Amino acid sequence: MTFALVVEQTLNGVQLGILLFLLAAGLTLVFGIMDFVNLAHGSFYMVGAFFAATFAQWTGNFVAGVALALPATLAVGIVVELVAVRTLYARDHLDHVLATFGLVLFFNELVRLVWGPEGRSIRLPVVLDGSVDLPLGITYSIYRLVIIGAGLMVALGLYILVNRTRIGMLIRAGASNRTMVGALGINIKFLFTIIFGLGAALAGFAGMLVTPVTQAEIGMGEQILIVALVVIVIGGIGSIRGAFIAAIITGLIDTMGRSFLDVLLLTVMSSNAAEAAGPALSSMMIYILMAAVLFFRPQGLFPPRGV
Amino acid sequence: MACWGHGRNVVAEPLLSVKGLSKQFGGVVAADDLNLDVLPGEIHAVIGPNGAGKTTMLNLLSGQLKPDRGTIRFAGGDIARLSPAGRSHLGLARSFQITSIFRDFSVLDNVALAIQAHDGHGFRFWRPARGEERLRGPAARVLEQVGLGARSDMLAGNLAHGEQRQLEIAVALATRPRLLLLDEPMAGMGRDASDRMIEFLRSLKGEYAMLLVEHDMDAVFALADRITVLVYGRAIASGTPEEIRADRDVRDAYLGDDEAA
Amino acid sequence: MIKWIAAGVAAAALLASPVLAAEKIKIGFVTTLTTPAAAIGNDMRKAVDLALEHIGGMMGPLEVDLIYGDDEFNPQKGKQRTERLIKQDNVDLVAGYIWSNVLLASAPTVLEAGKILISSNAGPSQLAGKRCNKNFFNVSWQNDQTPMAMGEVLNRRGVKTLYIIAPNYAAGKNMVSGVERTFKGEIVGKDMTTWPTQKDWAAELSKVKAVNPDGVFIFYPGGHGPAFIKQYQQAGLEGRIPLYTVFTIDSISLPRFQQAGMEGVLGTSMTQFWAPDMDNPQNKRFVADFRAKYGSYPSFYAAQSYDTIFLIKSAVEAINGNIDDIDAFRAALEKADFDSVRGKFRFGNNHFPIQNFYERVVVKDSDGNWTTSVRDAVLVDHQDIYAKDCAL
């Protein structure tokens, strides 16, 4: 276990955390402001990935593909809000869970019909492909550094949007007191549509970023959605700050578990037992983390103020 | 019996005694070194402008909130750390400002459930609760007492607003309390209904001690033995209705002419 | 809603109106036609359709009536489809099955009905060993065999230190234990990753870099394979540490590698019982017609499915269509007297093939398409290790 390895694994953990944050941010905004549980959030992640793959192929350029895919995913989010989600705000969480579960089934099947079952990949521009030498004898994938950078920029942009702009003021007002926004004379329906679309675009962006590393695939949304839900629950539902910190913690814990758990287990048990327990434990790690957090703090680490 | 109400004339241990009660939300002080007591059989009214912390005080007393500091002695022991359910078992009952009943239960079931809660034996899984005379009988009697006898089989959610407020009191009474914490029992009622509620509460006087939070000054001055005025979580004055009516600070701070009238 | 149920029951009844026709053989073919795994199922279906075309829809005197069943990548659903094939569609025989878990769940339904079950891909160790069954046949391989061949390849290449990365599920563990069985060097690292959720191997690849082994062995079927190899490249490991794979690079994933321009995949070594360029007439016809019809190379899943149909055909012909004589039918199947795309082929006592395993490498064909090409036979006439536990 060298120092370089630890640094590298930390970078890996942060990179995973950044992706999780992009997903969790939209989820937690939509929950905080509209009190809406959206299992279909992962579908935007998937749709964004497929859009980016397709547009990148058309234009022959990854960045151009993303530039086209972002508004497209935003549009899908807005359409879903207008057609299905809008009528659900007034319902209880159970209805949200069920209806959006239905949306998940629908989107997976739709993508299969449109793009086929095989999935799509994106070819990275040569400058991004490959790795770079960092100090201390660390080599690291350029593209993963790009993901970290892009994610941090979005986080910063989101921070500015929420804390420095008029729409951000409305978002904050809405998160702490829903009726108040209505009292301000704002077209609340419009605000909700915008926020939902924004959340969808963020999720889609995460999907676009991850596609050159993995690939666009049916069902990719559900797998990461559950982790993103874990993140917002740990962070405190409705809190962007909480989502960010919890996402990084989750990313780090998951990565560190995969990296060093086997070594740790070897110090306390036989190698056979460690070999069996290691993968099992590391796949359950984030759930254990969440259960532990909720046991001690049932409202998550950073419950939004006023709740 | 009437002399009971005038606490200062009779040497009686207070039933409820609050000392130094404080609670903050973020930077907002909702209760600030609050001192208060309620004597057995007394009606003690708490008034104050909106946002004075009246409901917070009730929530602290009934256990929905835990105080930052201070003691709440009830029937001899400190209950500040007790759960709402635990306090209920000691004889503390409350009504809520926003009607809090089991809307999808029948009127009788609402009260029977409260009877059951104090009968113990909640872990009976098989015998139909609705067939138990031990619960139904007392529940029906409480409903007669509050004048909802004819409504027994209606769905509670379908009652008129005033009747729902009555039911709320009935549910509280069914727990056979020693002290009733009433959060604006007259809220949203028309004049007639309010008058009936005042009459009803007056009929309970002496039998139960009450801590009454109310905006309706007619009701307060008609019912209260003592009044405490709350502003920004502080008790700024306390005394008999006459003393409060005469208190210049209170008039300035709160009882503007039109409201006092 | 109740009307719907009634309508549903009625419609289902119509669909299943029993047709008594002795001149037909009804074959159920269970595979995955929805979910991302449908990529494999579709390839199998293409091969079966092609095989039926090649035999003119006839097996001896019998007309073939083939019914596909979708297992939805889920053992319970797969079992239900199998049940319907047996009890409602009254098939004479069931074939197909990609996944061990679907096969294990479904096998009792078929075998207890006294019918023949032929697996075109899944080969769980239970059914090869202790729980082998006279009516169960497998036309692919047993999970351990391919990685055992890979272990031999590693020995021949002089690999002394090996790092293993594989998914933490049954097949993944079989692959790992297979390699460990024949590999003579030292295993310096092993990561079993969460399946199927984990598609990012940053942490594992960092560890590989730190350990710097002679070789890395992986097993990632389906969409995971391309993702892994892409990340291997992005991490700067490609060209530095050779990658050895089983069931990770196939005809389904190669076009995607080519499309993504991942030249590093060329020359990658893997082991398999078959390759598209194996030199026998049956294989030549299969691969050429498959490419002509569908525009891509067939995968090994397709090859096995194609073989499945010809195996059944050979047996039906041998007993002259009298498939109700189950004992004769079984005996004819056991002979495996058909032209396999892999050339030589015979069944062992446990009804799993005894066959060669080859090293194959990724190459460009004459048109510039990426495909795999067969090299030396690594294991010759190899029988799986569980056969000795089979009482047949």
Place this chain on the structure above:
Amino acid sequence: MRNAITSRRGIVTLAVFAVIASMPVLGPALGQPFYVDVFTRVMIWGIAAVSLNLILGYGGMISFGHAAYLGLAGYTIGIMSDAGIDNGFLQWPVALAVCGLAALVIGAICLRTRGLYFIMITLAFGQMIFFLGVSSDRYGSNDGLPIYSRSEFKLGGAELDLGNGTLFYYVTFVLLLASIYAVYRIVNSRFGMVIRGSKSNEARMNAIGVSTYRYKLTAFVIAGVMCGVAGVLMANFERFVSPDTMDWPQSGEMIFMVVLGGIGSLFGPVLGAAVFLLLSEFLSNIMESKNIIFGPFLILVVLFARGGVNGLLGSRAERRG
């Protein structure tokens, strides 16, 4: 229960149960023996849905990990059978005890939370148990665990042979009726009044002196054990258990069955399970992409038929949405 018999809902419910009761005769008579299996499955899922309805419909606890008990019970049967213990008198109580114990631990932690937190943490526990199944090399990992022999019930000379399809069918039928009856008794008992009261208004429940936690936890455990019954039956019917049984979409489907049938109604969950399974059987028969229909259907049910089948059968006044 009594007055229900004369209503439209009562008649339809009775008709559905009559169809279920006569299926082992009806199915083969119509040349559809396959439907005996389909209805066995309907009944098993019906028991699971009835158990979920106890906490979801009557107690307002949205558990998104209820499928875990199907798997836990199934694995207990499978593991005992693997160890050579086929005695049902031993297997079944142990399986139910495992479910009860798991529900006790899971519930004790989850019930500290509310709302979405509760949904999520039950989901998390469900996934943990799912991964436990995937990691258990000894018991087949994700390949699952075949169960080669059914539970044996021998008493003296008499034997209850679960291998007999018709007998198994009626054992399941009786257990289904028993679980419905048990829920009927429970929700109308003192305990049930507390559970329903806490769903209706938890703050009020506390204020009248009931600590709802212990009651909800007890209900959670009862539901877990009852779902264990479904798991035990499923293991004996499918003779196979795998982690997929416990994966989260299964829990989602179970919730959907309850809502589809009519949340908080006695027979609704069984109707829901029947409609869900028959519809998905029917759709997968006629098309490959059934989810393109099934997904929107789910949304439409939520939007327009909130009372489920049970609500549609009821009087106009009872309908919501």
